[in-house]
Amino acid sequence: MNVPDDLLYTETHEWVKREGDNVRVGITDHAQAELTDVVYVELPKMDRQANAREAIAVVESVKAASDIYAPVKGKVVEVNKALEANPGLINRDPFGEGWIFVLQIDAAGDLKQLRDAAAYKKQIS
Amino acid sequence: MRYAIFFAVARDAKVEIRIAQFRRSADRAFVKWFGLAAGVDLETSAPRGNFLAVSCCMKDFAAEKDQIIAQGRHQRHAIRICPDEKTVEQKCPHRPGDPLDLYGQNKKYVDNHIRIKARERVKERRDQHAIGKIAAEEKRRGRGADHPDEKIKSQSKRTPRSFEAVTDEPEKPQNENDPQKAERLRDKNVSDESPDFAVANARWIEIEHRNEIRIQAHEDKDERVEPDNDANQSGDSEKTEAAFEFIEPSHIAATLKERAEASRWIGRSVGRCYSICGFAAKCSIEQGLLDPPLTAQTRRLACRVSDGAQKTTPLYDEHIRRGAKMVPFGGWLMPVQYTSIVEEHRAVRKNIGMFDISHMGQLIVDGTGARDWLNTMLTNNIDKLDVGTGQYTFLLNDAGGIIDDLIAYRIGDEKFLLVVNASRTDEDFSWLDRHRANDVDLKNRSADYGGVAIQGPRVVDLFHAVLGERLDLPPRNHIVDLARNGKELLIARTGYTGEDGVEVFFWASEATWFWNLVLEKGKQFGIEPCGLGARDTLRLEMCYPLNGSDLSPERNPIEAGLGFFVDLTKPNFTGREVLLKTKENGPAEKLVAFRMQGKGPPPRPHYSIFDNGERVGEVTSGTVSPSLNYGIGMAYVSASHAKIGSNIEIEIRGQKFPATIEKKPLYKRS
Numbered sequence: 001m002n003v004p005d006d007l008l009y010t011e012t013h014e015w016v017k018r019e020g021d022n023v024r025v026g027i028t029d030h031a032q033a034e035l036t037d038v039v040y041v042e043l044p045k046m047d048r049q050a051n052a053r054e055a056i057a058v059v060e061s062v063k064a065a066s067d068i069y070a071p072v073k074g075k076v077v078e079v080n081k082a083l084e085a086n087p088g089l090i091n092r093d094p095f096g097e098g099w100i101f102v103l104q105i106d107a108a109g110d111l112k113q114l115r116d117a118a119a120y121k122k123q124i125s
Numbered sequence: 126m127r128y129a130i131f132f133a134v135a136r137d138a139k140v141e142i143r144i145a146q147f148r149r150s151a152d153r154a155f156v157k158w159f160g161l162a163a164g165v166d167l168e169t170s171a172p173r174g175n176f177l178a179v180s181c182c183m184k185d186f187a188a189e190k191d192q193i194i195a196q197g198r199h200q201r202h203a204i205r206i207c208p209d210e211k212t213v214e215q216k217c218p219h220r221p222g223d224p225l226d227l228y229g230q231n232k233k234y235v236d237n238h239i240r241i242k243a244r245e246r247v248k249e250r251r252d253q254h255a256i257g258k259i260a261a262e263e264k265r266r267g268r269g270a271d272h273p274d275e276k277i278k279s280q281s282k283r284t285p286r287s288f289e290a291v292t293d294e295p296e297k298p299q300n301e302n303d304p305q306k307a308e309r310l311r312d313k314n315v316s317d318e319s320p321d322f323a324v325a326n327a328r329w330i331e332i333e334h335r336n337e338i339r340i341q342a343h344e345d346k347d348e349r350v351e352p353d354n355d356a357n358q359s360g361d362s363e364k365t366e367a368a369f370e371f372i373e374p375s376h377i378a379a380t381l382k383e384r385a386e387a388s389r390w391i392g393r394s395v396g397r398c399y400s401i402c403g404f405a406a407k408c409s410i411e412q413g414l415l416d417p418p419l420t421a422q423t424r425r426l427a428c429r430v431s432d433g434a435q436k437t438t439p440l441y442d443e444h445i446r447r448g449a450k451m452v453p454f455g456g457w458l459m460p461v462q463y464t465s466i467v468e469e470h471r472a473v474r475k476n477i478g479m480f481d482i483s484h485m486g487q488l489i490v491d492g493t494g495a496r497d498w499l500n501t502m503l504t505n506n507i508d509k510l511d512v513g514t515g516q517y518t519f520l521l522n523d524a525g526g527i528i529d530d531l532i533a534y535r536i537g538d539e540k541f542l543l544v545v546n547a548s549r550t551d552e553d554f555s556w557l558d559r560h561r562a563n564d565v566d567l568k569n570r571s572a573d574y575g576g577v578a579i580q581g582p583r584v585v586d587l588f589h590a591v592l593g594e595r596l597d598l599p600p601r602n603h604i605v606d607l608a609r610n611g612k613e614l615l616i617a618r619t620g621y622t623g624e625d626g627v628e629v630f631f632w633a634s635e636a637t638w639f640w641n642l643v644l645e646k647g648k649q650f651g652i653e654p655c656g657l658g659a660r661d662t663l664r665l666e667m668c669y670p671l672n673g674s675d676l677s678p679e680r681n682p683i684e685a686g687l688g689f690f691v692d693l694t695k696p697n698f699t700g701r702e703v704l705l706k707t708k709e710n711g712p713a714e715k716l717v718a719f720r721m722q723g724k725g726p727p728p729r730p731h732y733s734i735f736d737n738g739e740r741v742g743e744v745t746s747g748t749v750s751p752s753l754n755y756g757i758g759m760a761y762v763s764a765s766h767a768k769i770g771s772n773i774e775i776e777i778r779g780q781k782f783p784a785t786i787e788k789k790p791l792y793k794r795s
Contacts, residue, residue: 037467039749040726062466
C-alpha cells in the first residue's frame with residue numbers, strides 16, 4: 001500500500017499535505033482501497049470553520065457512506081469540484097487528483113498531533 | 126461403449142429396468158453383474174437389443190425387489206451408477222496411457238468391487254455387534270453423536286474400522302464413501318478372484334437398511350473435466366454417437382420425460398425415480414446427494430468457526446487466497462468483494478460471475494405428508510411443482526408477516542429441498558419443526574452442503590466447458606442432480622441477479638474442487654469471483670427483495686408487492702386470513718422501487734421519504750446502480766403515494782433530493 005513519506009496522516013485515514021499556511025487533505029490509498037468504488041463525494045462548504053476531528057465531508061462508495069474529518073482546526077478555502085463529476089478520482093489517484101479540500105490552518109503547531117508515514121504504516125499493517 | 130440402465134421405482138412402486146444400446150455380448154455380461162432387481166419388466170428401445178440373458182439373471186432377486194417396494198416411498202433414495210465423463214463427453218481426446226478399452230478396465234473394477242462389497246458386508250454384519258458396543262460405550266462417556274439420528278442411520282454402513290477412523294481422525298474418514306478404500310481393498314485383496322464369485326455375491330450390494338447404496342468401483346484419479354476438443358477426437362466411430370440413450374420410465378410425468386429427453390440429462394434422477402445408468406469407464410453407485418452421509422470431514426469443513434462467533438464456509442480459504450474482503454453476514458464471515466463491487470457487478474452483467482452461497486440454509490422435508498403439510502406452511506402452491514422444479518415462496522408467521530423468503534424445490538414425490546436465507550435458517554427450522562406434521566420428516570442439512578451461484582449471460586458456454594457439450598443446463602426453475610467423477614452436483618437454474626445462471630450445491634468437502642474448477646474453466650469467458658456487494662447491487666437493480674431489509678416479520682408479501690407468489694386459492698396456509706384481508710382492503714404501505722433524479726448521494730436504508738413536505742415512507746434498500754449510474758432503491762411508502770411516476774424526495778443528511786417511483790425491475794436486460 002502506498003504511503004508517501006512527505007505527508008502527514010490521521011488515525012481516520014486522511015492524508016495531510018502542508019502548503020504554506022494551508023493543508024491539502026484527502027483520503028489515503030489504504031482508505032480508498034477499503035471503501036472501493038467511490039460513487040459520491042459530499043464536499044464541505046467553502047469558508048466554513050472546522051474543528052479538528054469534525055466531520056466536514058462525506059465519501060460514499062457503493063456499500064457505505066464514510067465521514068471525512070478535518071485533521072486540524074481551520075477554514076475551508078478550496079474544494080475539489082472535479083470530484084462532483086468524477087468521484088472515482090479518489091480511487092484512481094488518492095494522493096493527487098483525488099484530494100478533497102484545502103484548509104487554512106489556525107496554528108501550525110496543531111500539525112504535531114498528526115502521524116508521520118512510519119506511524120501510519122504501522123497503524124494499517 | 127455406451128449404454129444406460131435406468132432402474133426406477135416410481136409412484137406405483139413398479140420396478141422397471143430399461144436398457145439401451147447394448148451392442149455386444151460383453152456389454153450384456155456387464156449388466157449381469159449389476160443384476161439389481163428381480164422379476165423386473167425388462168424393456169428395450171435399443172435397435173439391436175438382446176436382453177434375454179439379462180432378464181434371466183435378474184430372476185434371483187425377487188426378495189430384494191419386494192423389500193424395495195415394501196419400503197415407504199419417502200424412504201427410497203436415488204441409486205445410480207454414475208457415468209464417467211470420458212464416456213459422456215464423446216469428444217474427450219484419447220491420451221496415451223489412458224486406455225480407450227474402458228470396458229475391459231471397467232469389467233475388472235466392477236468385478237472387484239462387487240467382491241469388495243460382498244466381503245465388507247459379511248464382515249460388517251460380523252462386526253455389527255462390536256460397533257454397537259463402541260457406540261454404547263461412547264454414549265456412556267457422554268460423547269454421543271452430534272446428530273444422533275444421522276449417526277444411527279450411518280452406522281449400518283460403516284465397518285468398525287471406518288467408524289473408529291472417523292471418530293479419531295476427522296481429516297481422513299475411511300468409511301465406504303472413501304473411494305480410495307475400495308481401491309486399496311481391491312488391490313490388496315481381491316484383484317485376482319474370478320468374476321463368477323462376484324456375481325454370486327452381488328445381491329449383497331443392494332439392500333441395506335435404507336436402501337442406500339454407495340459403491341465407488343473406480344475412483345478416477347484424473348479429475349480433469351476436459352473441454353471438448355474436436356481436433357483430438359478419437360477415431361472410434363462410436364464416439365460420434367450419443368453418449369447414451371436417456372430413457373425415462375413411462376409412468377414418470379410426460380412433461381418431465383420430454384424435458385429430460387430434450388435436454389439429454391443423464392442424472393435427472395432427483396427424487397422419485399431411482400435411476401441407474403451404467404457406463405463402461407467408471408461405475409459408482411451413489412447415494413443421492415440429497416442425503417449425504419454426515420462425515421466428520423463435511424462437518425468439519427462446513428462448520429468451522431472463526432472470530433469466535435462467525436461461521437465460515439468451506440470456501441473461506443479460497444476467498445482469503447484470492448484477497449477477498451471478508452465481512453460478517455447473517456452469522457457468517459463472507460466475502461463482500463474481491464476487487465471492486467462495480468467490476469464484479471459488471472462481470473455478471475456482461476460475462477459471468479461466481480458467488481459463494483454456502484452460507485444459505487438447506488432444509489429437507491420428507492415423508493408421506495410432506496406435500497400437503499408444506500402447502501399449509503408456505504404461500505405458493507406446491508402442488509404446481511413437478512419433481513425437479515422449484516418455486517419462490519414465503520414462510521409466514523400467524524400474523525402473515527414474513528419469516529423468510531425461500532425457494533422450494535420438489536426433489537421427490539414427497540420430498541422437498543428448501544433453500545433459505547443464511548440468517549434465518551435456524552429460525553425457519555425451529556418454526557417448521559414446531560408446526561411439523563407427524564408424517565413429515567424435517568432435516569437441516571445446511572452444514573453438509575456448499576453452494577455457489579454462477580450468474581451471467583455466458584453461463585451456458587461455461588457449463589459446456591465444465592460439463593461437456595452434450596449436457597444442457599436444466600430449464601429455468603428446474604433442478605437436476607448430476608454426477609461427475611463420483612462427485613455430485615445439484616444444479617438449479619435459478620439466481621438472484623437477473624441474469625441467466627445457476628445455483629449449484631455440492632457436498633461441503635467438494636466445494637474447493639468445484640470452485641477452482643469453474644474459475645479455471647471460466648477464465649476464457651471472463652469469469653470473476655464476486656462478493657456480497659455485487660450480489661446486493663445486482664439484486665437491487667432487479668428489485669429482488671432482501672430479507673431483513675425489504676422483508677421482515679412486520680411486512681407481508683402483499684405489502685411487498687409479491688402477491689404473485691401467494692396462492693390465496695389454497696384453502697389453508699399460515700397467514701392466509703391476514704393476506705386475504707390485506708388484499709381486500711389494499712395494503713396501507715407498499716414496497717416500491719425508485720430512482721434518484723440528478724446528481725446526488727446514493728440512497729441508503731432508513732432514509733425518510735417525503736412528498737410535499739409530508740413524510741410518506743422509508744427507504745429499505747439503496748445504492749448507486751453500477752449498470753445505470755444513478756441512485757436506485759426500494760422503499761415502503763403509503764399506498765396513496767405509491768403510484769408509478771410519482772415524484773418524491775429523499776432526505777439525506779438533512780437535505781432533500783428528488784426521486785421518482787419507478788416500475789420494477791429498475792434494470793432491464795437489453
